[in-house]
Amino acid sequence: MEREGRLRLRRAPGALLLGLLAAALLLLARDLRGGGSRGQSSACPPGHFRLGAPQQNCSPWLACQALAREVRPLKRVGEGAVKRVFLSEWKENKVALSQLTVLELKDDFLHGLQMLKSLQSKHVVKLLGFCEEDFLILTEYHPFGSLKNLNQILNLPKYKDSNTWHHRFMLAIDYVSILCYLHNSPLGTFVMCDSSDLDKVLSQYLLTSDFHIVVNDLDALPLVNRSAGELVRCGHQELQGEFVAPEQRWPHGPEVPFEDSLMPPYDERTDIWKIPDVTNFLLGDAEGSDLVRFHLFEIHVACKKSPAERPTAEKVLDSYRKVLTSLLRGTVMPGTRDML
Numbered sequence: 001m002e003r004e005g006r007l008r009l010r011r012a013p014g015a016l017l018l019g020l021l022a023a024a025l026l027l028l029a030r031d032l033r034g035g036g037s038r039g040q041s042s043a044c045p046p047g048h049f050r051l052g053a054p055q056q057n058c059s060p061w062l063a064c065q066a067l068a069r070e071v072r073p074l075k076r077v078g079e080g081a082v083k084r085v086f087l088s089e090w091k092e093n094k095v096a097l098s099q100l101t102v103l104e105l106k107d108d109f110l111h112g113l114q115m116l117k118s119l120q121s122k123h124v125v126k127l128l129g130f131c132e133e134d135f136l137i138l139t140e141y142h143p144f145g146s147l148k149n150l151n152q153i154l155n156l157p158k159y160k161d162s163n164t165w166h167h168r169f170m171l172a173i174d175y176v177s178i179l180c181y182l183h184n185s186p187l188g189t190f191v192m193c194d195s196s197d198l199d200k201v202l203s204q205y206l207l208t209s210d211f212h213i214v215v216n217d218l219d220a221l222p223l224v225n226r227s228a229g230e231l232v233r234c235g236h237q238e239l240q241g242e243f244v245a246p247e248q249r250w251p252h253g254p255e256v257p258f259e260d261s262l263m264p265p266y267d268e269r270t271d272i273w274k275i276p277d278v279t280n281f282l283l284g285d286a287e288g289s290d291l292v293r294f295h296l297f298e299i300h301v302a303c304k305k306s307p308a309e310r311p312t313a314e315k316v317l318d319s320y321r322k323v324l325t326s327l328l329r330g331t332v333m334p335g336t337r338d339m340l
């Protein structure tokens with residue numbers, strides 16, 4: 001058998017070469033389209049998913065019956081106000097099963113599910129199935145958990161080599177890319193509302209095993225429609241503190257009691273205000289991180305201006321990429337490169 005195969009190969013070198021050339025061209029075309037391991041070229045059709053290697057088949061999202069029969073919860077790995085999350089097993093794969101915590105929050109849960117369904121992309125956690133009747137969502141499991149764990153993980157001896165300004169800056173670029181996607185999504189401009197403090201923001205994103213970021217919790221994601229004059233308010237409670245944007249705070253002073261309906265609405269530029277604080281956390285204290293901070297100073301000052309003067313997420317992303325390129329090329333301010 002094997003000898004026969006070798007003989008056939010020897011007899012048809014032309015066909016083999018042609019085959020290899022075709023495969024190389026296909027790979028090249030995939031890369032040119034922005035594909036690769038995190039790209040969309042190997043993505044499944046809508047309503048389907050693939051776990052693991054790109055050569056695996058796509059499966060349709062699991063429905064109620066399959067969730068009940070085939071998914072086995074193993075242990076609780078996270079909980080927020082809306083969802084309780086269990087590391088679970090499905091056909092020998094580790095998966096994350098999210099369950100609604102209290103029935104009163106079912107609208108948030110279902111909105112989050114709707115957003116997960118509609119916004120599947122490399123920026124959003126992979127949806128594997130759902131059961132609306134039982135309030136269950138099945139997603140890809142990410143063992144590093146939420147972005148809150150970043151410093152703890154990068155401090156493990158095993159991941160020491162990843163704790164560099166470069167890796168950390170790439171995470172900040174991922175984060176701003178996600179905002180850029182949400183602000184310019186195929187469905188319109190979304191605001192990441194569940195973000196009243198740094199820990200809250202970090203808990204909505206997951207750190208993937210190859211050190212990228214995906215957004216996971218889309219329960220509080222209202223739509224802005226500026227041309228129709230439709231702006232948003234994040235929740236019904238008063239927001240306080242320096243972390244939230246000034247326009248999210250009660251404008252009428254302490255003498256007027258807070259009233260939701262008197263709160264002026266705002267738009268996605270509240271997300272821009274928060275970028276410097278999130279990036280600051282992501283950059284951490286790796287060698288060279290301070291030099292990155294130094295180069296981001298100007299764009300970060302702009303993020304803290306009044307809403308109309310703030311840059312868009314695209315503009316911030318563009319600045320970040322330019323800084324990264326200049327740092328990697330060594331075309332940074334004379335003398336400062338030694339700090340890296």
Ligand SMILES: Nc1ncnc2c1ncn2[C@@H]1O[C@H](COP(=O)(O)OP(=O)(O)O)[C@@H](O)[C@H]1O
Nearest residue numbers: 078080081082083085096140141142146203217
């Ligand atoms: N796919 C997942 N893989 C690993 N951990 C997860 C996953 N999904 C959620 N978690 C953990 O569960 C926490 C709560 O999930 P989240 O969807 O934010 O719930 P809530 O809507 O209640 O805030 C996350 O911060 C994270 O720590």
Ligand SMILES: [Mg+2]
Nearest residue numbers: 080203204217
């Ligand atoms: Mg959450």
